[in-house]
Amino acid sequence: MVAGMFAIFIVLLFAVVYWRTERYLATRADGVITMQAQTLESVPPQQWSSVLSQFLQQNPLAVEYAGLFTSDGKRISGNLEQVPADLQIDGPAQRSQFTVGPGSAQEVVQGIARRLPNGNVAVIGRKTIDIAEIVAETLALGIIPALCLSIAAGAILSIRAQRRVGEVNERVQRIIAGDLRQRLPTRGGDDPFDKLASIVNMMLTNIESLIEEIAGVGDDIAHDLRTPLTRVRARLERGREHAATLEELGSAVDHAIAGLDQSLAIVTALLRIAEIEHARRLEGFGQIPLIPLLHEIGDLYEPIAEDKGVALRVDAPGEAIVHGDRDLLFEAVANLVDNAVKFTPEGGRIELVLLHRKGEAVIRVNDTGPGISESEIKAVTKRFYRSDKSRGSKGLGLGLSLVAAIVKLHNFHLTITPGTVSGCSAEIICPQIH
Amino acid sequence: MAPRNESMPRLLLIEDDRETADEIRAELIEHGFDVDWAANGIEGLDMARSGRADAMIVDRLLPGIDGLTIIEALRFEGKGTPVLVLSALGAVDDRVRGLRAGGDDYLTKPFAMVELVARIQALLRRPAEGPDAVLQVGPLKLDLIARTAKRGERSIDLLPREFRLLEYMMRRKDQMLTRAMLLEEVWNYKFVPETNLVDVHMGRLRRKVDQPPEPPMIHNVRGMGFVIRAPG
Numbered sequence: 001m002v003a004g005m006f007a008i009f010i011v012l013l014f015a016v017v018y019w020r021t022e023r024y025l026a027t028r029a030d031g032v033i034t035m036q037a038q039t040l041e042s043v044p045p046q047q048w049s050s051v052l053s054q055f056l057q058q059n060p061l062a063v064e065y066a067g068l069f070t071s072d073g074k075r076i077s078g079n080l081e082q083v084p085a086d087l088q089i090d091g092p093a094q095r096s097q098f099t100v101g102p103g104s105a106q107e108v109v110q111g112i113a114r115r116l117p118n119g120n121v122a123v124i125g126r127k128t129i130d131i132a133e134i135v136a137e138t139l140a141l142g143i144i145p146a147l148c149l150s151i152a153a154g155a156i157l158s159i160r161a162q163r164r165v166g167e168v169n170e171r172v173q174r175i176i177a178g179d180l181r182q183r184l185p186t187r188g189g190d191d192p193f194d195k196l197a198s199i200v201n202m203m204l205t206n207i208e209s210l211i212e213e214i215a216g217v218g219d220d221i222a223h224d225l226r227t228p229l230t231r232v233r234a235r236l237e238r239g240r241e242h243a244a245t246l247e248e249l250g251s252a253v254d255h256a257i258a259g260l261d262q263s264l265a266i267v268t269a270l271l272r273i274a275e276i277e278h279a280r281r282l283e284g285f286g287q288i289p290l291i292p293l294l295h296e297i298g299d300l301y302e303p304i305a306e307d308k309g310v311a312l313r314v315d316a317p318g319e320a321i322v323h324g325d326r327d328l329l330f331e332a333v334a335n336l337v338d339n340a341v342k343f344t345p346e347g348g349r350i351e352l353v354l355l356h357r358k359g360e361a362v363i364r365v366n367d368t369g370p371g372i373s374e375s376e377i378k379a380v381t382k383r384f385y386r387s388d389k390s391r392g393s394k395g396l397g398l399g400l401s402l403v404a405a406i407v408k409l410h411n412f413h414l415t416i417t418p419g420t421v422s423g424c425s426a427e428i429i430c431p432q433i434h
Numbered sequence: 435m436a437p438r439n440e441s442m443p444r445l446l447l448i449e450d451d452r453e454t455a456d457e458i459r460a461e462l463i464e465h466g467f468d469v470d471w472a473a474n475g476i477e478g479l480d481m482a483r484s485g486r487a488d489a490m491i492v493d494r495l496l497p498g499i500d501g502l503t504i505i506e507a508l509r510f511e512g513k514g515t516p517v518l519v520l521s522a523l524g525a526v527d528d529r530v531r532g533l534r535a536g537g538d539d540y541l542t543k544p545f546a547m548v549e550l551v552a553r554i555q556a557l558l559r560r561p562a563e564g565p566d567a568v569l570q571v572g573p574l575k576l577d578l579i580a581r582t583a584k585r586g587e588r589s590i591d592l593l594p595r596e597f598r599l600l601e602y603m604m605r606r607k608d609q610m611l612t613r614a615m616l617l618e619e620v621w622n623y624k625f626v627p628e629t630n631l632v633d634v635h636m637g638r639l640r641r642k643v644d645q646p647p648e649p650p651m652i653h654n655v656r657g658m659g660f661v662i663r664a665p666g
Contacts, residue, residue: 254657
């Protein structure tokens with residue numbers, strides 16, 4: 001189809017070229033014969049015939065036809081038999097039909113006719129069509145190959161494109177079938193296909209690494225679930241074998257239930273993270289004033305901190321309203337405080353602060369606990385990560401990944417940095433609305 | 435089957451998994467309830483319409499008809515029987531949907547039997563909501579307007595959250611309140627954190643309310659929850 005359009009375009013182009021050429025030649029011819037007519041008029045009458053002959057002889061190409069006629073049309077000299085009927089005498093140079101040659105053929109000529117002072121009529125004509133016809137012939141000669149070439153080129157390109165699409169299609173089918181290692185073929189060229197293929201390949205690499213991460217997490221989950229479940233099983237078996245009293249058996253069962261609860265909590269937490277990450281909670285969004293929220297959290301954790309001998313301080317001045325889900329935000333901040341309380345030893349200090357920075361509201365939780373190393377910071381928000389120090393302690397290690405998921409859902413920003421002196425400082429940065 | 439006793443509260447359980455249903459029925463019967471059971475939604479809806487259950491336990495994922503649809507139908511027909519929704523779907527949205535369909539409470543599977551029993555009891559004994567200005571349990575008096583508390587002649591100094599907690603418990607005196615229920619209702623915290631938040635707060639409250647040699651009113655039932663009772 002493109003080839004067809006191209007062919008039409010070529011034909012049009014050639015037509016325009018012909019037409020323009022013809023017009024140009026005609027105009028030039030007009031100029032020449034007008035000038036020559038003026039020359040003739042300025043010459044005394046007895047020289048007219050010879051001047052006309054000169055015109056004819058001088059430059060065979062400049063003028064083809066010239067004729068001198070009496071006032072009633074009888075030929076005096078020149079190579080024309082008669083005054084062309086459609087040629088306006090004393091008019092401007094124009095196209096007209098000359099009858100020429102032995103066979104009285106008609107020719108289209110740019111002609112000019114002048115009535116001379118004694119009544120005679122001089123006619124001068126210059127052919128342009130010849131030249132135009134030469135151009136036309138040449139173009140015609142050229143048009144067929146041009147058309148063929150364009151059709152051929154179109155066909156070749158089309159076949160090539162289809163073949164590439166076929167290749168891509170075949171690879172894509174394989175990828176869909178599950179082979180994520182496949183990539184689209186590129187030829188190192190600069191054509192749009194290659195560019196597209198490179199982009200898609202980048203996408204596939206991304207997807208592959210995401211899936212690997214999920215698969216890895218799946219492994220982690222399986223591992224983290226096997227441990228408590230194995231313990232449960234072992235406890236129950238031991239209880240059945242060794243329990244001497246109903247009480248001992250009861251105790252074994254209690255431990256088993258605790259282990260099962262822990263496994264279930266892992267599953268629940270993962271489902272929640274998945275739910276949050278899939279942003280199914282956006283309907284619950286509203287305007288949340290942060291100050292009361294932070295005070296509530298401080299309220300909630302203050303007794304626990306006190307019991308542990310850790311000072312918890314809430315510093316939330318001013319006002320800040322953000323767009324979000326109250327329950328999720330509560331949970332995110334509570335999680336950060338929960339972590340701080342868990343890891344800060346007796347005599348330490350925890351601060352829950354609201355800052356205003358560059359028009360944004362910043363919720364900061366900092367503690368004087370053991371802190372967190374640079375390399376851990378990135379890993380810590382991945383699912384299931386627990387720093388080696390905390391592996392021993394109870395808990396799932398999912399807290400921070402839950403916080404990360406919530407922060408991401410809100411389009412806020414989470415940063416975790418080492419504290420100024422010691423410990424850890426976690427910040428949730430939110431754009432404010434008023 | 436135990437002879438029907440008019441004073442035993444009657445429950446309707448709509449649950450399609452036989453083993454789960456058996457466990458639930460056994461536990462509830464042990465706690466003094468009378469339990470009718472329907473294994474699918476259609477039968478359950480029929481029994482709900484014709485029977486006289488004091489409360490219902492409806493599983494969400496039922497063959498034939500969604501548990502929420504049953505509740506919606508009943509509400510549409512004007513039946514106000516309290517319903518506890520059971521579901522394996524634990525997302526907060528599911529919970530919200532369950533409550534919006536007309537459910538009164540929502541428990542995610544798997545759950546501790548103790549939670550189920552405590553919540554059913556809570557559903558049956560609607561709390562003393564009322565425009566009372568004063569709540570009283572035994573010697574404990576809570577002035578809701580002045581926001582003060584007294585035990586006998588001794589006035590108790592309570593922080594706002596402690597006051598809220600005590601009010602919630604006193605409105606549901608003699609009822610077992612699980613940690614989950616307390617977190618949900620008093621702190622509006624739907625997700626159980628890892629630290630023993632409720633225990634610590636309850637510990638503080640108890641130290642203020644029950645000062646020896648006064649007999650204790652707030653009791654920690656091991657493995658289950660808390661309850662406030664008049665002494666004696």
